Amino acid sequence: MxxxxxxxxxxxxxxxxxxxxxxxxxxxxxxxxxxxxxxxxxxxxxxxxxxxxxxxxxxxxxxxxxxxxxxxxxxxxxxxxxxxxxxxxxxxxxxADAVLWEQLTEATHEESTLSITYCGFMILATMIASCGVVLDNSILIVGAMAVGPEFGPLAGVCTGIVRSKPRLALRSLTALLIGFAVGIAATTVFSLGMDAIGQFSREMLDQPRPNTNFIWQPDPLSFVVSLLAGIAGTLSLTSAKSGALVGVAISVTTVPAGANAAVALSYGEFGQMWGSMEQLLLNLCGIMLAGVLTLYAQKTLWRTQRGRWIRRSKGLNPPGA
CATH class of the missing domain: 3.30.70.120 (Alpha-Beta Plaits)
Known part of the structure; x- marks a missing residue:
């Protein structure tokens, strides 16, 4: 209620x-x-x-x-x-199937605000992930994914498209792109600083990293996972089951890909950098595509369901329909 x-x-x-x-x-x-x-x-x-x-x-x-x-x-x-x-x-x-569109618009508007706090979380998440990729530590990668605030702007883009609110979509997309740009730039400087004090090295980046190599080597499965995560994240927002967002956050490699790109850039490893950027864009596009399709599906299914209820209440449906 x-x-x-x-x-x-x-x-x-x-x-x-x-x-x-x-x-x-x-x-x-x-x-x-x-x-x-x-x-x-x-x-x-x-x-x-x-x-x-x-x-x-x-x-x-x-x-x-x-x-x-x-x-x-x-x-x-x-x-x-x-x-x-x-x-x-x-x-x-x-x-559980009902969507409060005004509530969704307001929530995504707040979550996609380009603020100091938003940029701060993005920078911190990317820096944590940079430690994870250099150390090949999956625990740090998962932690960075959970800290990253990028799903708010992603949901804002989807909501803006479905509700025909171009200002919301553009505002969210701007926050998303600037947030990642700031996070990658800050992490590049962070990586250079860590190298200067002997905590990072090129050898650590180039060594075999069985736990984190996938971050800069995108494949079709990466896109599939991003689609599934986009559907789950959208459903969690529209059904007010926000706890599922944590699972969404740690299932896609957006922040880790940005972090790997930053560290690779600091060492001039452009092959890894472009592979990481491809992984990042693949995940972002997959989440947005899935989010838009999910919202359109929810809108269509709800209209169909409500139409059947109205016809049944007026006695227009045959028995058992």
């Missing part, structure tokens, strides 16, 4: 209530006239089943409440109410 807190201009309160009451899956409606002070308006509270949330939010946005008032949405972790249980049963579809 979702909890909605609305600040509604008084002249639109009745329209908002009509939208809420006509949406299957809503309950616990509360109206406090004149309770809001900034902005001024009526305070309207309600709970709605997740699978009906996107439809209701679209209607409320159509009334201009998001512009002249406020719409806040929270997840309800526990609701001890028979009426809430009934509302969830009445709502079409399954909660």
């Amino acid at each position: 979702l909890h909605l807190r609305l600040i509604v201009p008084p002249d639109r309160t009745q329209s908002a209530l009509s939208a809420i009451e006509s949406t299957v899956g809503t309950t616990h409606v509360v109206v406090l006239p004149g309770a809001a002070r900034d902005p001024e308006g009526d305070l309207v509270l309600c709970d709605v089943a997740r699978e009906a949330g996107d439809e209701l939010l679209r209607e409320l946005q159509g009334l201009g409440i998001g512009k002249d008032g406020s719409i806040a949405v929270e997840n309800i972790d526990l609701s001890l109410s028979e009426r809430a249980d009934a509302a969830e049963r009445e709502a079409p579809g399954e909660a």
Whole structure:
């Protein structure tokens, strides 16, 4: 269930209530006239089943409440109410299949902000990965993958494309490219510094590295893994199962590939550098392609599922359909 807190201009309160009451899956409606002070308006509270949330939010946005008032949405972790249980049963579809597009857009917008913190995490992740590739240490590689913040901008690009929001897509792509450029540049300097104090050496980079050689030797399987990771990551965002993102982060070699490119660049090993860059681009393109296709599939399947529910509720489907 979702909890909605609305600040509604008084002249639109009745329209908002009509939208809420006509949406299957809503309950616990509360109206406090004149309770809001900034902005001024009526305070309207309600709970709605997740699978009906996107439809209701679209209607409320159509009334201009998001512009002249406020719409806040929270997840309800526990609701001890028979009426809430009934509302969830009445709502079409399954909660796990529903996508809150406004929530997804807002989340990816925040995660794809080109900030000092974002660049800091990218630099640190790439530096950790550089130690992993030089030492051929898979534990450091996994740790660097988990620290890397690159999936936020990747999800932002996918969401921007599917929702026809070019500014979000361009903003996310810019953050992604600049983040990797800054991380690779900083790690190149870091590698030179580590070489100066005797911690890195060309021999360590050129020696057989059975645990990390794959990072600069891309193959078709690398692209397959990136596609699978892109699907899993997108599903974890849209279904609010964020814990799966950790598994996504450590299944693709984006950050390690950037780190290997930086270390190879510092020693003039251009063969390794270009191989690492190819691996990086292959993974980024695979994740974005999978993310876009997954979001389009979710949108299509949800429309189909909802259409069947509407026809069944109107008695248009034959028995057993």
